[in-house]
Amino acid sequence: MVTIYDVASRAGVSAATVSRVLNGKKVREPYGELVRAAAEELGYQPSRTARSLRLQHADVIALIIPDIENPFFTSLARGVQDRAREDGYAVVLCNTDDDPVREREYFDLAVAEHMAGALLAPASSTSDVSPLLKAGRAVVAIDRHVDQDLDTVIMDNHRAALDATTVLVERGFRRIACITGPEDVETASQRADGWRAATLTAGRDPAGLLEHGDFRMDSGREAMRAQLDGADPPDAVVVGNSLMAVGALQAMASRGMTPPDFGMAVFGDLAFAPIVPAGIVIIETPARELGSAAASLLLARIKGAEGASRTVVVETKIRA
Amino acid sequence: MVTIYDVASRAGVSAATVSRVLNGKKVREPYGELVRAAAEELGYQPSRTARSLRLQHADVIALIIPDIENPFFTSLARGVQDRAREDGYAVVLCNTDDDPVREREYFDLAVAEHMAGALLAPASSTSDVSPLLKAGRAVVAIDRHVDQDLDTVIMDNHRAALDATTVLVERGFRRIACITGPEDVETASQRADGWRAATLTAGRDPAGLLEHGDFRMDSGREAMRAQLDGADPPDAVVVGNSLMAVGALQAMASRGMTPPDFGMAVFGDLAFAPIVPAGIVIIETPARELGSAAASLLLARIKGAEGASRTVVVETKIRA
DNA sequence: CTGAAAGCGCTTACAG
């Protein structure tokens, strides 16, 4: 491995001068030129490890997410990575499978690796990030709040669900059901609340039209089936994410129903669907923006931004 | 930050002894107990940065892929991560967007961070991994070969395409087209070759039935359109990945065709499709297995495995 | 077996 001393002796200067040149501090010519030439010729790569140890701070951030195979989180990761790269930070992807134990292991890893900070899409609102906070690392919550005072980046789930439901009302649907996520998940209940508000505003009764799934495909199918087989079935549905929407469409299809005759609004797109029935209202979940906004907040904190925790709300768009 | 010296003084021993205990070397009791208790009480997390600098070796591997938003690569990443975690290695995800410049930057990063090795799904067969090799880092190629002597993990694209095509022949389809990836991509041409071999074995003429796309949705649609609008259109098609298959299905649908009447075989599943027409032959691409096999090879090399480069071929399965 | 000490490759306060 070529070290800073190799460059120094080749350029005929001290290691301190090499360090200064390579970190953009002013030096007298021709030292700058000599150092740059020597570094180039030797193919010098400064050791980020040594640098991190010295500075007690690595240009690395952790992105801790529940499920790397969920397209929402991969887009989010994409947004984080692009933003981090701009500032020269590397991103370590940590997959928790919604397991609090694994989440905790990654907190410890982030500390042990001297990572500058962590972005957390929490497995649960009770996730305890104090190991990170105690070690002085910046933390930003994404998509959901945690029970601690943290910078947070979310979308306006209530508003989006309300608007999408209103579009269905305006299209003349009479009984609009809602399939959302687990009761104890913030984003799920916000979406249900938005749907309920729009329903009440339209003078309809939401009773019996709300289903809780688990954001996976099968639960969407089950929930839709339950609604369709009920005594007074709906003529439209608002679905809390795209995987459950896929399941719901399957349940509809097995009963010969399909949009646009049956109304539908969905959080997230159906990008990988070969055949998307027309007339589905898409609530675009801005996963990439969520990621890049969170990364921006985190990087600002890392660079020393002070002040109370902020919550950034990223815009959703309705494509109808 | 609590250091090894804090633990040492609390336990009344030297830092060397703490290090030995925590690294599983034998020490006389009650030192072991004292050290473990002190570490526990202080919530000691050894600095992986200091350790890496000292050992010239970090328990971190880079996973360098062209596109994190492609489900094939996310499944692969999942496989890598699970396998790496077993051995206590962290995975840094590096997204190249098929850009050789970014790929090269990540090679340098891997060296600068003292990473133990890299897993590379190469942007091109001309990717030059010598910066890694020169620095003594282990490298394994995934999905495609590179023009260097490297451990490689691939699937048997030729065999899989041949078998899938044969299933279509047995189902009575007469003119079976093939939509594969770019001509200069190894996996794409292997798939085309398998299709061609099966076609010839069945006594059919493959002329005019091969299309090259770019593994994205639009190119699948275009290619299918071109075939369907030709003078002598096919009655079946083998498609080189799932995104192009989605496009192909769209083109078929716009002409009122759909499986199972129109024959179809696809590399990769259609997991996110709400409505998958019946009778599609699925060639299961074992992305997770590819990832875990590659990680295993890499970890073995990191631990010092010697010998000539190996190529591991992961099994594909046909679901018909 | 245990401890004192050196050294991994950087950065920066300090002296000149």
Next chain:
DNA sequence: CTGAAAGCGCTTACAG
């Protein structure tokens, strides 16, 4: 402005 030296937190060859 530049250089010598200390120190970040570990591990391990060496001496005892």
